[in-house]
Amino acid sequence: MSRGEQRPTCEQRPTCEQRPTCEQRPPRGHSDPFRLIRMGVWTYLILWLIEGGLRRWFLPSLATPLLIVRDPVALAIYWLALKQGVWPKNIFMPALVILGPLSWIMATTAGHGNLIIATYGIRCDFLHVPMIFIIARVLRREDLDRLCKTALWISIPFTLLLIAQFYSPQSAWVNRGLGGSLEGAGFSGALGKFRPPGTFSFITGPAQLYPMFCAAWFYLLCRRKLPFVLMGLSGGAILLAIPFSISRSLLFGELLVASAGCVALLASGALTPRLLGRAAFGVVVAILIVLNTPGTSEAFAAFGVRWKSATTQNGGMERAVFGRVFGGIFGPFNYVNVIGSGTGISTQAGQKLLTGERGFGESEGEWGRVLAEGGVLLGFPILAFRILLLTFIGWRTFRSMLYRHFEALPMLVPASQFMVMGQWGQTTSLGSLVIACGLCLVSTKNVRRRLSPARPQRNGARRVGGRPAARPRIADSGRASDSVQLGTNA
Numbered sequence: 141m142s143r144g145e146q147r148p149t150c151e152q153r154p155t156c157e158q159r160p161t162c163e164q165r166p167p168r169g170h171s172d173p174f175r176l177i178r179m180g181v182w183t184y185l186i187l188w189l190i191e192g193g194l195r196r197w198f199l200p201s202l203a204t205p206l207l208i209v210r211d212p213v214a215l216a217i218y219w220l221a222l223k224q225g226v227w228p229k230n231i232f233m234p235a236l237v238i239l240g241p242l243s244w245i246m247a248t249t250a251g252h253g254n255l256i257i258a259t260y261g262i263r264c265d266f267l268h269v270p271m272i273f274i275i276a277r278v279l280r281r282e283d284l285d286r287l288c289k290t291a292l293w294i295s296i297p298f299t300l301l302l303i304a305q306f307y308s309p310q311s312a313w314v315n316r317g318l319g320g321s322l323e324g325a326g327f328s329g330a331l332g333k334f335r336p337p338g339t340f341s342f343i344t345g346p347a348q349l350y351p352m353f354c355a356a357w358f359y360l361l362c363r364r365k366l367p368f369v370l371m372g373l374s375g376g377a378i379l380l381a382i383p384f385s386i387s388r389s390l391l392f393g394e395l396l397v398a399s400a401g402c403v404a405l406l407a408s409g410a411l412t413p414r415l416l417g418r419a420a421f422g423v424v425v426a427i428l429i430v431l432n433t434p435g436t437s438e439a440f441a442a443f444g445v446r447w448k449s450a451t452t453q454n455g456g457m458e459r460a461v462f463g464r465v466f467g468g469i470f471g472p473f474n475y476v477n478v479i480g481s482g483t484g485i486s487t488q489a490g491q492k493l494l495t496g497e498r499g500f501g502e503s504e505g506e507w508g509r510v511l512a513e514g515g516v517l518l519g520f521p522i523l524a525f526r527i528l529l530l531t532f533i534g535w536r537t538f539r540s541m542l543y544r545h546f547e548a549l550p551m552l553v554p555a556s557q558f559m560v561m562g563q564w565g566q567t568t569s570l571g572s573l574v575i576a577c578g579l580c581l582v583s584t585k586n587v588r589r590r591l592s593p594a595r596p597q598r599n600g601a602r603r604v605g606g607r608p609a610a611r612p613r614i615a616d617s618g619r620a621s622d623s624v625q626l627g628t629n630a
Contacts, residue, residue: 174278180217188571192340200320207567214271221274228273235525240266243483243518251482257493261484264565268574275578284582288356292374295353299377305336306384329386330445340568343387348572350381351393355550358401362410362547371422376429383439386446397553404546472508480515487565506563530559540584548583555580
């Protein structure tokens with residue numbers, strides 16, 4: 141600075157809010173060091189969405205190998221993460237290194253003794269967990285915004301596909317099962333209709349996809365980045381999926397996310413009169429789309445019959461829903477053994493390799509599977525590991541809400557649901573879990589930390605050594621320092 145120029149005062153200097161974060165600064169040398177990892181994450185997401193379609197429609201002869209089509213992508217991402225120094229360094233990684241080999245050794249020595257099944261079990265329980273933290277490390281808020289908008293646009297044709305599958309016979313091409321089976325991929329619903337799987341292998345896929353669509357809808361609404369047209373069209377598609385899916389899990393998933401989304405809107409103050417008017421108009425448009433879609437009455441009738449047969453006639457809501465949830469969690473503890481039968485044996489792939497028939501082995505529920513395969517020695521530590529992981533994700537969400545970033549709350553709901561009730565042994569559910577948890581952590585980034593209490597200063601900033609003291613810097617999760625922390629502690 142030359143003598144003639146005047147040094148900027150503290151008031152003229154850019155504040156912490158005005159300084160660009162690492163996500164806003166242009167990359168040095170016009171290169172993105174995480175570009176390949178991000179491309180791998182996008183590939184992982186796309187394969188999760190279309191994996192069932194590949195196994196049913198386009199590559200039916202490769203239905204079995206395509207079961208693990210995402211695994212090479214995950215391994216490539218891990219190699220790039222290690223190479224670029226973004227491999228997660230937290231307490232969960234050493235736990236994986238300990239629990240994984242122990243589970244394999246116990247399965248091959250004291251359990252079923254099948255090396256392939258034991259390896260597949262390790263793949264289900266541990267291989268994809270680091271993806272959660274790598275997604276949270278390399279994806280930026282702008283990536284999440286773009287992904288949520290893309291997902292909501294995808295929800296429209298996806299719902300049309302569900303409607304086409306709802307009215308088509310199981311022998312139709314759109315409803316073909318795994319390997320091109322003419323028996324169809326739909327599960328029995330009601331009134332002669334089947335629960336459509338969309339682009340997935342089973343109805344489990346749409347039942348987990350639409351709560352994530354709903355979370356993306358509320359996430360963008362909280363950030364005031366949901367276009368008006370997309371608000372109405374995607375909202376109508378999300379609502380239409382409820383009757384045409386004939387799935388109670390999809391309904392409850394959307395209700396839970398919508399409840400959390402409404403709380404987030406009210407608590408964050410984002411529900412301004414203008415936004416409230418636009419949201420109300422968008423909801424009206426969505427309802428009109430639902431009511432004017434041909435065949436909606438038949439879909440509602442089928443859903444009503446399904447609800448009556450599966451809920452009302454089975455003891456009502458308390459027994460059929462809450463009893464099923466809590467029974468699936470606490471029931472397996474009544475008959476757990478000290479040493480389990482070995483990891484992987486209660487997965488469908490494990491049963492297919494062991495008996496030649498599809499099934500769930502000793503338990504269809506996830507908690508029952510873990511305890512049956514691992515027993516007290518390994519089942520308890522694995523469940524404790526998952527509870528600790530969910531607690532960490534919940535803490536990150538709660539911390540973001542302390543600074544009035546409530547858009548992470550609806551993202552937490554599907555992540556919690558899949559972590560607690562999701563079937564890790566089923567490839568679609570495993571992908572849903574990894575994606576939902578990773579995106580939930582991304583939604584907690586760029587959260588301002590509180591300043592430490594300081595004494596009020598008079599006459600401007602306190603002077604140190606004849607110069608104004610530097611303003612206190614507010615750490616930002618999007619900056620390089622906290623980004624490293626996310627890779628270390630997240």
